[in-house]
Amino acid sequence: EAGVAQSPRYKIIEKRQSVAFWCNPISGHATLYWYQQILGQGPKLLIQFQNNGVVDDSQLPKDRFSAERLKGVDSTLKIQPAKLEDSAVYLCASSLDRQSSYNSPLHFGNGTRLTVT
Amino acid sequence: GQSLEQPSEVTAVEGAIVQINCTYQTSGFYGLSWYQQHDGGAPTFLSYNGLDGLEETGRFSSFLSRSDSYGYLLLQELQMKDSASYFCAPENGFQKLVFGTGTRLLVSP
Numbered sequence: 370e371a372g373v374a375q376s377p378r379y380k381i382i383e384k385r386q387s388v389a390f391w392c393n394p395i396s397g398h399a400t401l402y403w404y405q406q407i408l409g410q411g412p413k414l415l416i417q418f419q420n421n422g423v424v425d426d427s428q429l430p431k432d433r434f435s436a437e438r439l440k441g442v443d444s445t446l447k448i449q450p451a452k453l454e455d456s457a458v459y460l461c462a463s464s465l466d467r468q469s470s471y472n473s474p475l476h477f478g479n480g481t482r483l484t485v486t
Numbered sequence: 487g488q489s490l491e492q493p494s495e496v497t498a499v500e501g502a503i504v505q506i507n508c509t510y511q512t513s514g515f516y517g518l519s520w521y522q523q524h525d526g527g528a529p530t531f532l533s534y535n536g537l538d539g540l541e542e543t544g545r546f547s548s549f550l551s552r553s554d555s556y557g558y559l560l561l562q563e564l565q566m567k568d569s570a571s572y573f574c575a576p577e578n579g580f581q582k583l584v585f586g587t588g589t590r591l592l593v594s595p
Contacts, residue, residue, distance in 0.1 A: 400581060404585075410587050411585030411586050411587050411588050412529065412573075414583070417581075425582060460528065464581060473581070474519065474534065475519075475521075475529075475531060477529045479528050
């Protein structure tokens with residue numbers, strides 16, 4: 370099966386600019402996640418979708434970050450305006466359903482490496 | 487509150503066995519997942535423990551003790567390609583995984 374696709378692979382922007390990331394999950398996966406991974410740390414959940422509805426966005430900095438998953442398939446994550454501390458890898462993941470990690474682990478994309486200067 | 491502890495780094499030689507421990511404190515615990523991440527790569531799923539005991543998948547095994555809030559990942563017959571970061575990730579029941587800072591495993595010849 371094709372994996373989780375993300376683009377762009379790398380992005381360099383100046384602070385206060387805006388940026389958008391795109392994710393196409395594995396076909397048939399209902400749950401989609403955006404994680405932020407700062408260098409040397411583990412992934413931190415930003416937002417979780419079930420189909421096109423938000424399940425958890427408690428750790429999303431909503432004053433500058435937004436995400437949508439129209440039609441319950443592709444998703445975009447936007448940052449506006451960016452800050453220096455947003456420099457990180459933004460990982461998208463998908464899973465088959467929300468019942469348990471036993472039979473539906475997370476499948477991650479290769480991420481977008483964002484550098485804010 | 488939530489807390490997660492893993493060793494920051496472990497070193498071993500090829501062919502050896504290494505154990506990466508994980509202690510956690512979360513609300514609504516359902517299970518413990520393990521993920522591997524090579525530098526510059528995506529995290530990939532290794533194992534999941536929903537019940538106490540040992541789960542074996544090839545050279546990798548994972549163990550969970552719910553009463554002790556403790557788990558470990560056991561890697562046998564280490565190979566150079568096993569050099570990577572390993573994350574334990576408790577699940578609170580909604581596939582919301584909490585990742586710690588991970589354990590960096592360095593395998594030398």
